[in-house]
Amino acid sequence: MMLEEYRLKAQGRLTICREVIKGYQTLAEEAPNWIPGAALQSECRQAIYFLDQMEERLDRKLVITLIGPSGAGKSTLLNALAEKDELSPIGIQRPTTTGITVFCRAENDADVLLKDLGGDVVSIRTSPVAASLKHVILVDTPDMDSTESEKYRPVLEKAIGLSDILFCVLNAENPKRRDSIVFLKRFVDYYPGSQLYVVLNRCDRLQEDELKQVILPDLKNHLQTSWQRPVESIFCISARRHLQHPQWPQGEKPLHNFDDYRQLHGVIFGSLNQGNRFVDSRVERAQHLVELIRKSAALSIDAKREELSAVKKEVLELEKNARIAATDAMQATGAEMLTGIHAIFYQKLAGRWWGPVGWLVAIWARFLMAGAGVLATLRLGNPIVQLWGLLSSLVRYRKTRVAVTEASTGGDMAPALLKYRLTIQQAWPDIAQKLVSLEFRPSVRDISALLPDNRELRRHLTSSWKSTFETVVDRRAASASGFLLQLLFNLPTLGLMGLFAYQSVKSYLLQNTLPSGYFLHAAISILLVWMLSFVLLQIIIRFAGGTSLLKRAFGVLVNDIQADEKEWLSSSIVDEVDNILRLSD
DSSP, rough: OOHHHHHHHHHHHHHHHHHHHHHHHHHHHOOOTBHHHHHHHHHHHHHHHHHHHHHHHHTOOOOEEEOTTTTTHHHHHHHHHOOOTTTOOOOOSSSOOEEEEEEEEGGGHHHHHHEEEEEEETEEEOOGGGGSSSSSEEEEEESSSTTHHHHHHHHHHHHHOSSSEEEEEEETTTTOOOOHHHHHHHHHHTTGGGEEEEEEEEEGSHHHHIIIIIIHHHHHHHHHHHHHOOOEEEEEEGGGGGSSOOOOOOOOOOOOOOOHHHHHIIOOOIIITTTTTTHHHHHHHHHHHHHHHHHHHHHHHGHHHHHHHHHHHHHHHHHHHHHHHHHHHHTTGGGGGHHHHHHHHHHHHHOOOOOOHHHHHHHHHHHHOOOOOHHHOOOOOOOOHHHHHHHHHHHHHHHHHHHHHHHTTOOOHHHHHHHHHHHHHHHHHHOOOOOOOEEEEEEHHHOGGGGGHHHHHHHHHHHHHHHHHHHHHHHHHTTTHHHHHHHHHHHHHHHHHHHHHHHHHHHHTTOOOOOOOHHHHHHHHHHHHHHHHHHHHHHHHHSSSSHHHHHHHHHHHHHHHOOOOOOOOSSOHHHHHHHHHHOOO
């Protein structure tokens, strides 16, 4: 039960590592114009593939793989470890190993390799020594640089993908072959130091002093430089010495007895062949993969972080300037929207005002929509005049509705669209050159691919204006409809109406008869006060609405643009830069 719980926890840690790497992959994908992002995506996919393989065989034995160039002695080493000279064929013809040779305790130990590589490629071998391999299996691979390497390379790479521990076997007589070191670099990165070993075979062919004082230190430095990481373990061995029947070729007997074979044997049959090591090793490697991706991302970005941030700021500033320029172009044609703005403002007031003056505000709001033609339809007399009034009112209503719609959507957008595009196009070449120098694709120079089309740009402008305009109109209408202000304008009319009503009721109760002219004078007085109050309100509304309201709306719109960090470019360079910067965070 403890072992099962241990494995479940390990499974959770592998899942976390996978999600972290997927996060890096997603950020790289969301910066499609950044050239290093493609390489980082490839690394992430490779790392996720390795994680998938590890998770699938989390409870299976460790796969220890011998990999190296032709003539390095991989098969000889496997035979020596197996204590069976003919386990894996050796010889001078290359490639000797044309498939995957697996040395294991039981045949089902190699099930994963058989499943992924196929039975026609994998050969399973055993010997009495294999009984001690409780937690590991050993794998011999085809030469990576033979004349037929292209034929066997897919199998080789797949086998490496299924490996947990790498033993890179090099020929001590020529250990720094560039093709071998470069090929191995593609794979050794994916292994932590505790799971990567270098085996320097045929060391008995070199003088012991030269080996220890010159060749070995030089190789360590070379590998560290080439692989950009320290190599923790290098074993100097003579694999042939440990065969059952070495059969030394003429003139190739050992020059000395210096040999790390026993230490190498102890690692494979000892420390790696322990209890839960197969679980711990996979978790350790998963965490190494995360750290590898993190370092790879940071390496591509850290030196250019300040420049990327500066370019981002420059793009945001340019985009804001383009929007402000478009807003200025809209404001230049703003006079055409005044009729619609006036009608909208009165409609807002009509919904807020109460009392006698509120009634006139509501009537006037509707009158603005239909025009004077409505009155002609109410006149008695000439039917032709009435018909003309009806037609003119309908025409005026349609025109006013169009004016209201234009005021709500920002009016004629053509000048604004043109101004936005021109502002971006004039400044973009310099910014694009900076982006290219920061490893963005040259295609960013093509501004046509970045600018939104006219429909999208019109939608942005209309949405910004509509939101701002509605907010400003609502606030202005609210400030022009305060309770005290409404009370002040309604009180004279209501007071006068109350006074005349009081006098009428009083006279009725006292049975006094009021003269007929009293009611006419009362009606005229109330109407005059009522209309005077409305006229005074009209003066206030004229100051609050119209041109003043238009200027206020454009002022707020410009302020909103200055505070907005988003851009309208179709392919948001700012978002890409943000994603790139987040990669190193």
